[in-house]
Amino acid sequence: MSARTAGPRDAAAVILLDRPSDPLVYWVRRHARMAFQGNFHAFPGGQREPSDADIRVVNGASAELDAACVAAVRELFEETGVLVARGAEGLDSSQRSELRCRLNDGTSTFSDVLDENGLTVDGALLAAAGRWVTPPFSPRRFDTYFFTAWLPEGQQVEQLNAELDHGEWLRPAEAIGMWEESRVLVAPPILHAMRTLAGGFEDLEARFSSIPEARGGLVRRIEFRPGILLFPVRTPTKPPATHTNCYVVGDREVVIIDPASPYDDERDALDAFVDELIGVEGRRVKEIIASHLHPDHIGGIAHLAGRIGVPVAAHRLTAEALEGKLKVDRWIQDGERMTLAGNPEIDLRAVHTPGHARGHLCFFEERHRALLTADLIVGLGSVVIDPPEGNMLDYLASLAKVRALEPSVIFGAHGPAVGDPIAKIDEYVSLRLEREQQIVAAIAAGDRTPEAIVARVYTDVPEKLHALAARSVIAHLEKLRDEGRLPDGMDVPA
Ligand SMILES: [Zn+2]
Secondary structure, three states: OOOHHHOOEEEEEEEEEOOOOOEEEEEEEEEEOOOOOOOEEEEEEEEOHHHHOOOOEEOOOOOOHHHHHHHHHHHHHHHHOOOOOEEEOOOOHHHHHHHHHHHHOOOOOOOHHHHHOHHHHHEEEEEEEEEEEEEOOOOOOOEEEEEEEOOOOOOOOOOOOOEEEEEEOOOHHHHHHHOOOOOOEEEEEHHHHHHHHOOOOOOOHHOOOOOOEOOOOOOOOEEOOOOOEEEEEEEOOOOOOOEEEEEEEOEEEEEOOOOOOHHHHHHHHHHHHHHHHHOOOOOOOEEEEEOOHHHHHHOOOHHHHHHHOOOOOEOOHHHOOOOOOOOOEEEOOOOOOEEEEEOOOOEEEEOOOOOOOOEEEEEEEOOOOOOEEOOOOOOOOOOOOOOOOOOOHHHHHHHHHHHOOOEEEEEEOOOOEOOOHHHHHHHHHHHHHHHHHHHHHHHHOOOOOOOHHHHHHHHHHOOHHHHHHHHHHHHHHHHHHOOOOOOOOOOOOO
């Protein structure tokens, strides 16, 4: 993969407004199966197309902003049927609908649609509302220009396209209320936009871009759900992940889970964030928690614990494995409930979930059923099961254990939140069982070593990862052995 394709892709989105006397804003929910932010609420929008830059914009600002403007208008039209263009007032709804069909099925380009109907993209119909770049913890990243636009008179939102499963008009304050009640998942730009709009319509453009993150700066603090702050830190983790998510859970009293980075610059950033939580926001850190023993989870714990003087907690098996490396002050038991004071008060239940590591813990926020999964389930890449610390039978049992909690959202240690938890867990289980079937077939075909099985089965995995794959095969073989499903005389290497 080249650096270009790995970097953020240009995108644009429209914050559609209606009824200037008491403004309503339109937002949509992305379909659960969408690879990027499935089940998240967002504004209509999407990726820029190269041809967007070729379309003339009147009252434009710069070539860059104009291309974003065209993408915003085009995406809004494709997704909602709303056409914000000069001249659109001369079309009736059936004409717009026909043009939208031709655009969506590819029979017309957006340029054709505009030219053939005397339409013009007019920069005066849209106002800049900030530029946000998805932070590098996400597998898909976008560099998105946001615009506000008023719903043109005589138009309405039509049937949404298949990427979206719901849309609604509401007051900005109502959107914030839904977020506060944990009824929706939203990314930082959407929360910021709703808060800005809720603060009134004066001086919008300046207020939208009042924070560095809204001017293309690095987004560090993410709050998909209230009371669960995510602060990704760069760590020496397994590609494609480059970051580990450090979580701060709680309102007034908080726990910090996996302050993971061994790098000075990242520790400095996390220190500054924690200082802000304590000094500016008045929160109190109760303890620091290690979800499990891996270096990409514990790399910053001793540093932070020493710096702010709070105890470290982990499962007993993690504490024992880390003896001499990390001082653990308290053991966390399976099922233990931590009550974190605040408004709201947050109950966090520890769930012992061995499989990736013996002492692995997940944490379940009971009121809104948010599940912090650490390395049991991740939002990016795959989970390594490497014996003897890893155990496939335990892993599958742990997946079943957290599935039974019926989580509404999953916050993993790598990558973005998972908005469709049950489907994700089921996908995890079926991928492992499919792999097991392939391994059983390889054994039936005569393979007797992990290396031979890898060569036959892991044809979809690059060769440099075959050593890792062999560890995973050993985990499968141990499971088959423990279930009495290996042929007589076949040994499982350590
Ligand atoms: Zn791990």
